[in-house]
Amino acid sequence: MNFFFVLNGKSVKQFMLIVFAAFFTAWFLYMESIVQIPAFSGKDGPKAVFKGEKDIALTFNIGWGDEKAEPILDTLQRENIKAATFFLSGSWAERHPDLVSRIVKEGFEIGMLGYAYKDYTDLEEAEIRKDLILAREAFKKLNVKNIKLTRPPTGHFDQKTLKIADRLGLTVVHWSINSNDWQNPGIELIRQNVSNAKKGDIVLLHASDSAKQTAEALPLVLADIRQKNLKLVSVSEMIMNGEAESKEIK
Template sequence: MKVITISRKKLVQFLLGGLAFVFIFSIVSGPLIGGAGKLAQTVTGRNKMVPIYQVGLEKEDKRVSISFDACWGAEYTDDILNVLDKYGIKSTFFLVNIWLNDYPEIAKEISNKGHELGLHTVSHPHLNNLSEEEIKKELVENRALIEQLTGQKAYLFRPPFGEYSNKVLKVAESEGIVTIQWSIDSLDWVESKSKDEIVNRVLKDISSGDIVLFHNNGQHTAAAIVPIIEKLQADGYQIVPISELIYKENYYIDSQGTQRKKK
């Protein structure tokens, strides 16, 4: 039998290399955390948390969500609600307190028509610049006003400007709030975007589990969602509120923000 001898220096190098490999592998493929009412952490090596951008569904499960942020103005909101009524669609509206105070009756109408309401803060601030207490106040007071006006106990939350940090997500999680982003931005808020441009932008890449972002006061939004809804329904998609799209338990969120069912 041939005996192989290794110098102490090479042995140390070998062991250190092995430890480095294990450390890097644990960062890259370490466990993702998820569950009912919990946000998951990515494994970027910096323990960065991510919210839900989209949901990983089985191929035969053709569900998507369309959602609306309401911050300023309500000129086109009735038109949007009429379109949703016509096609039997229930959606999710994320509402800011400054909007709720200006349009409380419209908020009640949205709720009475069976649509889901979500949190969008009190004043639409840049949350990353606020303290934990200030973030909590933005969420708690937003939730309280929604419940006061409509009776809905909102628990889905969309950060203003799509901005978030571990601090923001942890505060939301501590309040039992699930943070929701979007996988497709219609850009309906851009004044130069035509109806056809909005339609094409949404339909070109949409697939099961996507969450589409619209705004309640986009000039072409009501007209654009008509062909979008018709095409999705013709292709066999079911358009549901976000709470009916996401998993409630036994899930994780990957580094791309896709919520997935644990095997």
């Protein structure tokens, strides 16, 4: 007795979709298992970290302003937060030595946000180098030494930036979660923007005066992180001893 299986076009299409979905899911899980610290980079060049393997890192950019940094530090203190990374511009740090001292005293990590607020993709290599060196010297005068992390002031960078930072012994740090708090969209939306954060994420927040709602939104963000049982760490702690995967930056 012979048996025949007849498949119409619709059945074949459904079967192929199921096979494709299963293959994609398996590939995604495999890639997730081998990726530790993703990074932007050249094929064989220096890297810019934007995501870690575990835990979560809150980062705060401060490029200008006199009013919002202190309330954010007060909030972190009230919430008993012991780990965060502040990327400070050298020019801001020079004008606010007491706040820089407080950031260090309270155990937070400091990275450089350049010296002046300039888009590094618009600068020549010599200008990028000069800006980073000026920032480093500003922090040395404030007794903040051995800074190993930097973030381009506007967040934009290219191979020039990666190369110069690497020569100066600096790691460029980007982010995987953007709160968009500088747009002041409302504290609930800031919370929602960070609500998808998971282990390994580096979260971008601001403590410049443009971020008028960050201090108020921060307790909500922290509550969500605690609910997920995620440990807060500095960026340096996150990337320590980690491997990196790269994407080409031209």
